[in-house]
Amino acid sequence: MKLVILGLSLSSSWGNGHATTYRALLRAFAARGHEVLFLERDVPWYANNRDLAKPDFCELRLYASLEELKTRWAGEVERADAVIVGSYVPDGVEVGRWAQKTARGPVAFYDIDTPVTLAKLAAGDHEYLHPELIPGYQAYLSFTGGPTLERLERRYGSPAARALYCSVDAEAYRPLPAAKRWDLSYLGTYSPDRQPTLDRLLLEPARRAPELKFCVAGPQYPADIDWPANVERLEHVGPADHPAFYAASRYTLNVTRADMIEAGYSPSVRLFEAAACATPIISDIWDGLESLFEPGREIVLALGPDEVLRTLCGTEEPARVGMAEAARTRILAAHTSAHRAAELEAHLDEAIGAAERRLETV
Known part of the structure; x- marks a missing residue:
């Protein structure tokens, strides 16, 4: 499938845990035969600390503003088989509204900060997610499992809240011989x-x-x-x-x-x-x-x-x-990235299937 992700950062791991999570997941997802475009807001603190400017497993593109995102990348979002909007994306509420309106395929929300997100929503803080957007995300992919998934569906109206834990690239993370410091x-x-x-x-x-x-x-x-x-x-x-x-x-x-x-x-x-x-x-x-x-x-x-x-x-x-x-x-x-990529594929296939069934009933 062709997947477009609007995420916090893939290019820089400085001060965030999103980049390493996306890297492991998307490398394994691409290895399953899928094509990925990652769109990242170009911000100074990541620009000054980039440690993966040119990934070899997906296409990475930077955009300077919300307006540039809408004008330059609307076609890619529209044609994608599925779109994912991540947590903590700058202007995330507007990005989510635009993605839901533009995409023909299903749009999912990937929350790498679920408990923080829910605490923000309870406090009326809609920094990157507004409650009214949640029912429009055909899948809510959550770093948190357990009872939180039911809460997302019952209280916030998510059509499908699914756990998608972080993982590890087993090729990159392995035991090394080293003296203990x-x-x-x-x-x-x-x-x-x-x-x-x-x-x-x-x-x-x-x-x-x-x-x-x-x-x-x-x-x-x-x-x-x-x-x-x-x-x-x-x-x-x-x-x-x-x-x-x-x-x-x-x-x-x-x-x-x-x-x-x-x-x-x-x-x-x-x-x-x-x-x-x-x-x-x-x-x-x-x-x-x-x-x-x-x-x-x-x-x-x-x-x-x-x-x-x-x-x-x-x-x-x-x-x-x-x-x-x-x-x-x-x-x-x-819990390797290969396991998680298979789970992501299954969740997106589920969302695509649900979207197709809705179209058949229209």
């Missing part, structure tokens, strides 16, 4: 609601165990954070360097945003990437995590610094390696 690492952009958990599960263990080594990698952390001396800071680690980053970590930490904890069933891409690299994960706790990993065997769940330090200091090496391998096996069996 850190006992515990964290890879993620600064978020105010994640910071208390990061403090509790990484910075406090670092304060209590100065003999251990830690690392926090990611942009936008405030200058006034008091980093312990044994916590190394990296401003940005590009996707190509993620496997090496995980390989240098005895354990890595997963921290989840508050809205996603409340919704549950909202796994971060770092879970899949770290597991694919055979780096054992220590995670905060939320509903649905046990459907992805078996606690105690494939992942460590921690409420506070005591559990973290007990894991870092009390786990024998065979047990650490065994947990990492078990998690990797689980991810490769069900």
